[in-house]
Amino acid sequence: MSDSDPLTALEAVIRERLGADPDTSYVAKLHARGRAKIAQKLGEEAVETVIAALGEDRDALTSEAADLVFHLLVLLAEAGLSLDDIRAELARREGVSGLVEKAGRGA
Numbered sequence: 001m002s003d004s005d006p007l008t009a010l011e012a013v014i015r016e017r018l019g020a021d022p023d024t025s026y027v028a029k030l031h032a033r034g035r036a037k038i039a040q041k042l043g044e045e046a047v048e049t050v051i052a053a054l055g056e057d058r059d060a061l062t063s064e065a066a067d068l069v070f071h072l073l074v075l076l077a078e079a080g081l082s083l084d085d086i087r088a089e090l091a092r093r094e095g096v097s098g099l100v101e102k103a104g105r106g107a
């Protein structure tokens, strides 16, 4: 994944801000409030994303999805996980499903 990927860049900023001043950093404020609070925010953003999706408003869905992904990145960082961990898990599943597909085709 390229360094110019916004998700990778945001992930790096979030990791750095976990230890910042909660008065000046939203990420640090969330971190100070703990994992349960971050998980709660993630849940709220998920619900808002679902509502936007049902409203069929592309701009609202884009905005809510960005909030959702941002809060997911904060939760992952707080838990010591990275986007690379998620990429590896998705690649592992792809590998498994690829093998199952091949077996189904008798390959």
Ligand SMILES: N=c1c2ncn([C@@H]3O[C@H](COP(=O)(O)OP(=O)(O)OP(=O)(O)O)[C@@H](O)[C@H]3O)c2ncn1[C@@H]1O[C@H](COP(=O)(O)O)[C@@H](O)[C@H]1O
Pocket: 010, 013, 014, 017, 024, 025, 026, 027, 028, 041, 066, 067, 070
């Ligand atoms: N991408 C984001 C981003 N997306 C959403 N948000 C914040 O997520 C919050 C969600 O809105 P809510 O109304 O649900 O939350 P709230 O009322 O502010 O907070 P609560 O009191 O409800 O917990 C808003 O405060 C948004 O500003 C973000 N805050 C920060 N970033 C980026 O994260 C990086 C680090 O930010 P700081 O930690 O603030 O330096 C920077 O690159 C920022 O641009």
